[in-house]
Amino acid sequence: MIDSEYFPNGVSKTEYLTAVICAFGGFIVWKVISAIFFSPLSHIPGPLVTAVTPHYINFLSALNRRTVGTYSLHKRYGPIVRLSPTEISVLSPQAIKEVYSSPQYTKYTPLYSIFTHFGAQNAFTSCTREEHGWRRKAVSESYSLSFVLKNEAATGKVLRVVKDYLGFVESDRRVDIYNANTFYATDVVTGKIFGSEASMKTLVGNEAHREIVLGHYARTRRTQVWMYIEFPFIMNVFEWVLFYTGRIWSWVCGEVIEDWEMVSQIQKWGWDAYMNAQSNSGEDTVAGRLGRLPQEGSSTEGVWDDKGAVSEILDQMLAGMDTTGDTLSFLMYQLSLAQSRNAQKRLHSELLDAFPKSAEKSSSGWPHSMDIQSLPHETILKVLNLPYLDAVLKETLRVYTAIPITLPRVVPPSTTTDSVSGHRNGRIVEGKFIPAGTAIGTLAYGIHRDEVFAVETGRRDEPGDVNSFLPERWLINCGIEGELTPDELAQEKQRIRIMEARLWAFGSGARNCVGRHLSILEMKLLLATIYSRYQTQATPNSGIKITHNRWNERRTFRDVLPFRGVDGVVTFTPYES
Numbered sequence: 001m002i003d004s005e006y007f008p009n010g011v012s013k014t015e016y017l018t019a020v021i022c023a024f025g026g027f028i029v030w031k032v033i034s035a036i037f038f039s040p041l042s043h044i045p046g047p048l049v050t051a052v053t054p055h056y057i058n059f060l061s062a063l064n065r066r067t068v069g070t071y072s073l074h075k076r077y078g079p080i081v082r083l084s085p086t087e088i089s090v091l092s093p094q095a096i097k098e099v100y101s102s103p104q105y106t107k108y109t110p111l112y113s114i115f116t117h118f119g120a121q122n123a124f125t126s127c128t129r130e131e132h133g134w135r136r137k138a139v140s141e142s143y144s145l146s147f148v149l150k151n152e153a154a155t156g157k158v159l160r161v162v163k164d165y166l167g168f169v170e171s172d173r174r175v176d177i178y179n180a181n182t183f184y185a186t187d188v189v190t191g192k193i194f195g196s197e198a199s200m201k202t203l204v205g206n207e208a209h210r211e212i213v214l215g216h217y218a219r220t221r222r223t224q225v226w227m228y229i230e231f232p233f234i235m236n237v238f239e240w241v242l243f244y245t246g247r248i249w250s251w252v253c254g255e256v257i258e259d260w261e262m263v264s265q266i267q268k269w270g271w272d273a274y275m276n277a278q279s280n281s282g283e284d285t286v287a288g289r290l291g292r293l294p295q296e297g298s299s300t301e302g303v304w305d306d307k308g309a310v311s312e313i314l315d316q317m318l319a320g321m322d323t324t325g326d327t328l329s330f331l332m333y334q335l336s337l338a339q340s341r342n343a344q345k346r347l348h349s350e351l352l353d354a355f356p357k358s359a360e361k362s363s364s365g366w367p368h369s370m371d372i373q374s375l376p377h378e379t380i381l382k383v384l385n386l387p388y389l390d391a392v393l394k395e396t397l398r399v400y401t402a403i404p405i406t407l408p409r410v411v412p413p414s415t416t417t418d419s420v421s422g423h424r425n426g427r428i429v430e431g432k433f434i435p436a437g438t439a440i441g442t443l444a445y446g447i448h449r450d451e452v453f454a455v456e457t458g459r460r461d462e463p464g465d466v467n468s469f470l471p472e473r474w475l476i477n478c479g480i481e482g483e484l485t486p487d488e489l490a491q492e493k494q495r496i497r498i499m500e501a502r503l504w505a506f507g508s509g510a511r512n513c514v515g516r517h518l519s520i521l522e523m524k525l526l527l528a529t530i531y532s533r534y535q536t537q538a539t540p541n542s543g544i545k546i547t548h549n550r551w552n553e554r555r556t557f558r559d560v561l562p563f564r565g566v567d568g569v570v571t572f573t574p575y576e577s
């Protein structure tokens with residue numbers, strides 16, 4: 001009889017099990033050691049755990065701490081840091097130039113592909129230079145500085161929405177600025193795309209439009225976007241299951257579910273507005289231009305159908321709504337805090353000096369009177385060049401940049417061998433060889449905390465370190481009056497030029513923000529109108545019931561929450577006339 005504790009060859013089961021466990025353990029140890037010492041990214045500085053697994057950075061994402069966590073790693077390990085076995089982060093002007101100025105670094109698709117609409121690519125999501133170039137060419141003219149400022153009708157469209165904003169504030173001077181500013185940015189960008197008549201009218205109280213916008217930013221939607229970014233595989237499987245369940249349902253019940261019926265409210269609105277814009281061709285709008293493209297044959301390199309055009313339009317709409325809305329909210333909230341009282345006073349004085357109340361001195365009565373539909377070109381240029389207004393906006397874009405996260409690209413292959421390292425098939429970034437296929441990116445949050453932004457004001461109540469909000473750092477001699485020698489003046493100008501070159505809120509290279517001129521114009525026109533008329537004051541814990549408190553709802557997509565925990569209500573008090 002054979003003892004059940006032993007195999008026929010005499011080896012005990014315990015010995016056998018021990019051998020299997022040891023072999024498995026050895027395999028794991030070998031995998032870990034080889035990942036740490038021999039993997040393609042093992043020579044990149046970073047915590048050991050990031051050489052072995054992507055779960056460290058995924059864990060930070062789950063805690064809403066990816067951006068600040070990556071920045072801390074840079075502070076510890078320097079300008080290049082490994083985030084996972086297949087991803088690195090870089091933080092230097094040279095690396096930005098290498099990665100974002102070269103069209104060979106393509107976009108990293110798991111992040112960008114969630115911004116496609118109706119299954120069609122657009123300028124933002126297209127990956128390679130070939131896919132992107134012709135789309136970008138087709139849209140960029142409508143957003144160039146000269147086109148945005150082209151005529152009084154173009155700027156008049158923005159002013160009409162500024163007037164609606166004033167009406168919104170006048171109806172209740174305690175304003176949930178998050179909603180107000182998202183509404184404002186939405187009405188402006190849809191006015192630009194579809195024309196004033198066909199735009200969204202959220203500020204003047206169109207409830208259906210408000211519901212669409214707020215629904216788009218509701219917590220569930222944000223979580224969904226976050227899931228797509230962090231767990232693309234799970235979400236793709238989920239989508240696949242949903243798609244085939246729909247097909248089986250159609251087959252069993254005979255009820256056909258069209259693909260477009262599964263799209264969101266805002267996508268449906270964009271589709272209808274685009275179709276209407278094609279039949280109302282009177283106004284020169286972005287939608288009208290895009291609709292005409294295929295017939296005019298302007299896009300020779302690519303094929304443009306209705307789905308492609310609507311995808312492009314939705315991309316512009318969504319890219320222009322919360323970026324601009326959030327920037328305005330951060331700026332207004334910061335100015336409304338007690339510590340910014342002087343900044344607000346200074347802005348008000350600058351506006352009154354530039355546009356005195358007496359109508360004959362002011363070019364049109366604006367900003368004190370809104371009985372106008374457009375402003376002369378010189379007035380617009382004057383607004384754009386007001387130094388303190390400009391400084392406040394730049395400082396907001398620096399400290400509270402609306403897209404602080406890593407913008408990922410993929411390292412391209414190379415055809416030549418690097419003469420210094422002898423490596424093939426990859427690129428040298430920050431002096432290190434990075435193999436082709438590695439995800440690489442930088443984050444504005446970190447770039448904007450570089451020492452070049454630090455200033456010495458000499459005042460204890462105005463710390464000039466990189467984390468404080470100090471618009472004065474963008475002014476010559478930090479706005480402190482006094483004579484400067486020619487050398488000192490030249491140094492100051494150089495200091496500001498360097499800071500301007502580092503400001504990365506709108507990205508850089510061929511994929512930079514197409515809407516930045518529109519965005520700056522709309523923000524400055526609104527801010528000039530508001531701060532020449534009103535004092536604003538933050539009212540934390542206002543007790544106002546806010547149905548969609550987006551302030552607290554933001555997930556990792558923008559994981560830096562400057563004003564966490566406050567309800568975002570600001571009181572507008574008119575200055576004595």
Ligand code: HEM
Binds near residue numbers: 124315324408511
């Ligand atoms: C404060 C406001 C804004 C900020 C901070 C901002 C920021 C950015 C950034 C950083 C990028 C580059 C993304 C990347 O490289 O992956 C970008 C791209 C883009 N933005 Fe903006 N944006 C703003 C407003 C707008 C507005 C008003 C529009 C309206 C048209 C817009 C449309 C776009 C589009 C279409 C792209 C993709 C460009 C391309 O890939 O060719 N943005 N934006």
